[in-house]
Amino acid sequence: MNEADIERLLAKFDQSSLQELKIDGDGLNVYFSKQATPQQQAAPTTKTPAAPEQASNSQAANAPYRLKAPMVGIIYVAPSPDKPAYKAIGDHVKKGETICAIEAMKLINEVKSPVTGTLKKCLFTDGEMVEYDQPLFEIEED
Numbered sequence: 001m002n003e004a005d006i007e008r009l010l011a012k013f014d015q016s017s018l019q020e021l022k023i024d025g026d027g028l029n030v031y032f033s034k035q036a037t038p039q040q041q042a043a044p045t046t047k048t049p050a051a052p053e054q055a056s057n058s059q060a061a062n063a064p065y066r067l068k069a070p071m072v073g074i075i076y077v078a079p080s081p082d083k084p085a086y087k088a089i090g091d092h093v094k095k096g097e098t099i100c101a102i103e104a105m106k107l108i109n110e111v112k113s114p115v116t117g118t119l120k121k122c123l124f125t126d127g128e129m130v131e132y133d134q135p136l137f138e139i140e141e142d
Contacts, residue, residue, distance in 0.1 A: 006030065006105055031132070033071065040101050064138035066123075069130045073104035075111075077126045089119050101139065102130065117141040 013021050013032045023030040043088040069075070077085040077100050087099045098110040099119065124130055 010105070023049075031072065033132075046063065062118055062138050065117065067099075067111070067137040067139060068136045069102065069132055069134045069136055071102055071104050071109060071112065072132050073109070073130065075104040075124055075126070075128060075130045075136070076103065077099050077101070082086070086120055089122055091119050093117060093119060093139065113139065115138055115141050 009030070014034075017032050021030070021032040028059060047055060077087075079086070079101065086101070087093055087097070093099055093113040093116065095113060097113050097117045099113050101113045102109050117139040120136055120140045121136065123135045130136065
């Protein structure tokens with residue numbers, strides 16, 4: 001399977017109602033996933049049901065939110081090498097703001113913050129390969 005075949009497969013996947021597609025075999029490993037926002041992907045693994053969360057706001061405030069990678073790819077902190085970083089540690093971010101980008105199959109995918117708060121910790125090195133569901137940032141929610 002060459003790059004053009006993968007791009008055609010990705011286009012058909014985007015137009016389909018499938019949420020995930022995984023192809024393994026003959027030395028080929030392809031995984032596509034439709035995640036509307038990083039929050040939808042990360043929410044089930046990091047949040048508790050709504051009622052207990054509302055009852056324990058002080059407990060939730062103590063633990064930082066861990067933003068996880070929505071896909072496999074190479075992660076970047078800036079849109080290009082000659083441009084400034086999207087956000088730096090200590091910066092305040094709003095829900096929906098781009099804080100990094102992941103390149104997968106020559107496509108750049110912006111990773112947006114699912115919460116409002118302050119970036120406290122970066123858990124990766126710029127330009128490295130990240131795995132699906134790998135923690136990227138710790139965000140102290142407002």
